Amino acid sequence: MTPEDAADRTRALTVPCSYCHAMPGELCVRKGTTDTLVNPAAHLARLNDAGITHAPLDTRELRRG
Ligand SMILES: [Zn+2]
Numbered sequence: 001m002t003p004e005d006a007a008d009r010t011r012a013l014t015v016p017c018s019y020c021h022a023m024p025g026e027l028c029v030r031k032g033t034t035d036t037l038v039n040p041a042a043h044l045a046r047l048n049d050a051g052i053t054h055a056p057l058d059t060r061e062l063r064r065g
Contacts (some may be wrong), residue, residue, distance in 0.1 A: 008019040008052050009041035 013025055020043060022028045028037040028046060037043065042050075 005039070005041045008047060008050075011052055012042035012046045012050045015046060015049045017043050018049060019043040020044045023048070
Protein backbone atom coordinates (compact mmCIF):
# COMPACT_ATOMS: atom_id res chain seq x y z
CA MET A 1 0.00 0.00 0.00
CA THR A 2 1.34 3.40 -0.97
CA PRO A 3 1.21 6.42 1.36
CA GLU A 4 -1.43 7.83 -0.96
CA ASP A 5 -3.56 4.71 -0.54
CA ALA A 6 -3.20 4.92 3.23
CA ALA A 7 -4.25 8.56 3.20
CA ASP A 8 -7.23 7.74 0.98
CA ARG A 9 -8.32 4.96 3.30
CA THR A 10 -8.02 7.17 6.37
CA ARG A 11 -10.17 9.78 4.69
CA ALA A 12 -12.63 7.24 3.29
CA LEU A 13 -13.16 5.88 6.81
CA THR A 14 -14.67 9.22 7.85
CA VAL A 15 -17.82 8.46 5.82
CA PRO A 16 -20.04 5.36 5.54
CA CYS A 17 -19.78 3.22 2.40
CA SER A 18 -22.90 3.32 0.25
CA TYR A 19 -21.77 0.15 -1.54
CA CYS A 20 -20.93 -2.36 1.19
CA HIS A 21 -22.59 -0.36 3.99
CA ALA A 22 -19.48 -0.22 6.17
CA MET A 23 -19.99 2.35 8.92
CA PRO A 24 -17.61 5.27 9.52
CA GLY A 25 -14.44 3.91 11.11
CA GLU A 26 -15.00 0.43 9.65
CA LEU A 27 -13.06 -0.93 6.70
CA CYS A 28 -14.90 -1.80 3.52
CA VAL A 29 -15.63 -5.49 3.08
CA ARG A 30 -16.08 -7.59 -0.01
CA LYS A 31 -19.82 -7.82 -0.51
CA GLY A 32 -21.29 -10.94 1.04
CA THR A 33 -18.13 -11.72 3.01
CA THR A 34 -16.29 -10.47 6.07
CA ASP A 35 -13.06 -10.00 4.09
CA THR A 36 -11.82 -6.45 4.43
CA LEU A 37 -10.89 -4.60 1.29
CA VAL A 38 -7.16 -3.85 1.00
CA ASN A 39 -6.63 -2.85 -2.61
CA PRO A 40 -8.35 -0.58 -3.45
CA ALA A 41 -8.38 0.95 0.00
CA ALA A 42 -12.15 1.47 -0.15
CA HIS A 43 -14.97 1.17 -2.64
CA LEU A 44 -15.02 3.83 -5.34
CA ALA A 45 -18.42 5.08 -4.19
CA ARG A 46 -17.01 5.64 -0.71
CA LEU A 47 -13.93 7.42 -2.01
CA ASN A 48 -16.22 9.66 -4.02
CA ASP A 49 -18.40 10.34 -0.99
CA ALA A 50 -15.28 11.27 0.96
CA GLY A 51 -14.39 13.79 -1.73
CA ILE A 52 -11.44 11.80 -3.02
CA THR A 53 -11.02 11.89 -6.78
CA HIS A 54 -8.38 10.23 -8.86
CA ALA A 55 -8.04 11.93 -12.22
CA PRO A 56 -8.68 11.25 -14.95
CA LEU A 57 -12.10 9.79 -14.42
CA ASP A 58 -13.47 11.59 -17.47
CA THR A 59 -12.02 10.80 -20.89
CA ARG A 60 -12.11 14.52 -21.68
CA GLU A 61 -9.42 14.91 -19.03
CA LEU A 62 -7.09 12.74 -21.08
CA ARG A 63 -7.14 15.21 -23.93
CA ARG A 64 -6.43 18.25 -21.79
CA GLY A 65 -3.15 20.07 -22.31
ZN1 LIG B 1 -17.36 -0.35 0.82
